[in-house]
Structures are given as structure tokens and as C-alpha cells.
Amino acid sequence: MEHSLKEFFDRALKEVSLDCTVFGFHEGELKVLLLRWKGIDGWSLPGGHILLDESVDDAANRILTQRTGLDDVFLQQFYTFGNVNRYVYHPEKELLEKMETTFGKGFFDGIIFRRVVSIGYLALVEFDQVQPTPDWFTDECRWWSLADVPHLLFDHNEMIDRALKALRQRIRNQPVGINLLPEKFTMPELQRLYETILGRQFDRRNFQKLLMSYDILERLDEKRIGAANKSPYLYRFVKEKYERAAAEGVSFTM
Template sequence: MIEHHLKTILEKTLQELSIDCVIFGFHAGELKVLLLRWKATDGWSLPGGRIYKDESADNAATRILLERTGLSEIFLHQFHTFGDTNRNKYFTEAELVQKLEATFGSNFLAQLVDKRVVSIGYFALVEFDQVQATPDWYTDECRWWGISEVPPLLFDHNEMIERALKALRQQIRNQPVGYNLLPEKFTMPELQRLYETILDKQFDRRNFQKLLMSYDILEKLEEKRIGVANKSPFLYRFDKQKYEAAMANGVSFSM
């Protein structure tokens, strides 16, 4: 009786747990997300992978991001767990199999589609120009996509991006953002553009600068940005120690 009960539990128990990462980068005044194209298909997805038995979820996310971006020092935030019984939001099971079976074979895809997988979602903030985007073994291409240009993705990855962006917008109202998204030296208009892009909202220049300087996390440099159309603006950089303190203690961004 006990043996039968244990067998039933094992048969019904979820055995697949994965990590999926929404990697945000900021480039040319636009927030972008890194996507991977599956081999020999037009199907795109977020970077992800399984959690090894000997690592935590955070360590697995760090490893996956290192493999995909070449970066080890990345801001990571766990934002949601995705556990719907049907996670193929934009394609039916038949369409998904049709997209992938020519490359991976029916046995591989039967296991992939039939298994119910729960995924822990993380978002990461990276400096665009430092990323060395690298496909994994089942993808052919890594490409940055503007948030407004993201195509229908495999599984429920469009929903992941929407939830990650919502979580990022919530975070930016309580913690400073920019250290992982901007170059070491940047102008105040560039920082303002970052906030406006993430929040999809315009701010008064003077009020924005006054508020950000009140956090005491920025250092104004003597250098200026050369070669811009308007008056050469001063460059700034983050004081890393004060920035980390603001991350720990929180800020109030309200404009």
C-alpha cells in the first residue's frame, strides 16, 4: 500500500525546474532584450537552462548569464515563478513541435513538450557594449531586440518579458538604476533618457537632475561630452559605494 502510494506520488510529482533570464541592455536611447533563435527555425526564446543538483537557483542564473553574455558581475533579480500547466502561450503544441522537430528529432521534442516545467524568472541589467552574446547548444543566434519589436516567442516568454519590465519599473521607484546599464561615464541627459525609457514617461530636466543629485550617488566630473550637437554636457559617474548603500536602503523616485 505504501509502495503504491509512493509510486503514485513520484508519477505525479513535478520533476523539471528551470531558469529563464530576461537580459535588459540600454543602447542608443532604447531598452533592449537579448533573445536566442533555435537552430534551423524562426522560433525565438529567452536564454535559460536547468538548475544543476549542486547549485542554488541564484548560482544557476549567474552561470547561465555568464555563458550567454560573458559577464560575471551582473545585477540579477528574481521576479516571478512561471508554473502554468500549459505554458505554450503563442503556439499550439502541434505548431511548437512542427517548428522544432526537423532539427532536434521527435524523441527530443516529445520529452520537451510532454514534460511540465516550472521556471524561475530572473531579470538582469547589463551594459550593452560589454556583452559578448553567445548562443547555447540548441540555438543558432543571439540578437538584441527593442522591447516594442519583440516577436511572438516560444513558450510563455512574452509574458516573462512583460512581467520583468513591470518588476524593473517597480524597482526603479525604490532603488537606483543605471550602474549596470550605462557606461562608466555618462551625461545627465543620458541618465534621464534611461529613466524615461524604462518608465515610458517624460520628466522635466531640472527636476530630474535635482532629484537624482539628492540621492548623493553621482559624482560630477570635470570632463564634458565632446562632439554632441548642443552645448557640451558634463560627464557623471556613479559612486559605487554610495550606490550600493542606496540599493540596500532604498530611495523614493516620485516625479
């Protein structure tokens, strides 16, 4: 493993990396994917370096495929993190000593702990389709509810905060849901998604009227059997119309 990891970093840009805030929606909650690092019990967002022969977007897609098992992930650049002291959130020397205990002394010489600018990506995925997978540095990859996110390594708590703000801005100007909900869903489930992201509640009738006015939804001749609110109808997004609305923009004002 050491040999292949060294080779990887020989092929990577050393001063630029990327970090991905991966959001999923499950049981009425917005969740984020985190990794637990080996030997230090610290958590971070998925991320990594960009190879010399790939674009930034290709690197983000590669990393997300490796961490989630998905090939087609919605990705959006939302911020560039370039503070001079990005590692001040976790003392460099202390972190390096803990990692060398696990990987061996000198293993990280010339690889990390220099000034690195990170490009932040926002990813939206369907929760049940993700297969959380650790990387070289980590023992565990799993979902966390936003309310329970611990103190993360580096500036990754700030990354989540900024990613959530970017998602809230997006939902006001573009439709959201095709990457977060299953193929078939109820109107209450779609409304709960919007309410969770924006942190507020909406009138049921007004919400349905507004979302149907976008002409991106198809009501199916199927109902959610066993639901609490009298077996609501199922809906699905019409992909072509959804993509057109995303390109042209919508106005979510309630």
C-alpha cells in the same frame, strides 16, 4: 554534442527551469536579448535547467555568463511562471516535430515537454560589454528593441511584460543605471534612461536635483565633446554610495 547534452539533462532538475529577461540600454532605447531556435525560426528568452548540485542563483549566473560573456551581472528574481498550460502558446506536438527534424527523432524524449515551472530573472547589463552567444538549441542570439519583439515561444512575451513592470517598480524605490550605462555618462543620458524605462518625460532641472540628492553621483572635470547640448559634464556612480542607496531605498517621485 548529443552526448554532452544528454549528460547535462541527466544532471538537471526536470520540473524546474529558469528564464532570464536581459535588458540593455543603447542609443536611447531599452533592448532585450533573445535567442532564435534551430530548425523552427522561433525566438525565446535565454534560459535553461538548474543542475542538481547548484543553487537557483548560481544557475542563473551560469546561464547569463554563457549567453553574455559577463561574469558580474545584476540579477533579480521577479516572478514564478507556473501555469498548467505554459506550452499552449506554441503547440507542444508541432514544436517537438520541428525540433526533431533538426536534432533527430527521439532526441528530446524525456527531456522537455512535461510540465515545467520557470523562475523568472531580470538582468541588467551594459550593452556594449555583452557578447551575445547562442546555446545548444539556438542559431542566433541578439538584441531586439522592445517595440519590435516578435511573438515568442511559450509564455515569454508575458515574461518580458512582467520583467518590465518589475524594473519600473525597482526604479521608483532603488537607483538604476550602474548596470545599464557606461562608467562615464552625462545627466541627459541618465535622464533618458529613466524616461525610457518609465515611459514618460521629466523636467531637466527637477530630475537633476532629485538624482543629485541621492548622493550617488560624482561630477567629473570632463565634458562630452561634440554633444548637441553644449558639451555637458560627465558623471559616474560612486559604487559604495550607490549600493547603500540600493539597500536603504530611495523615493523617485516626479
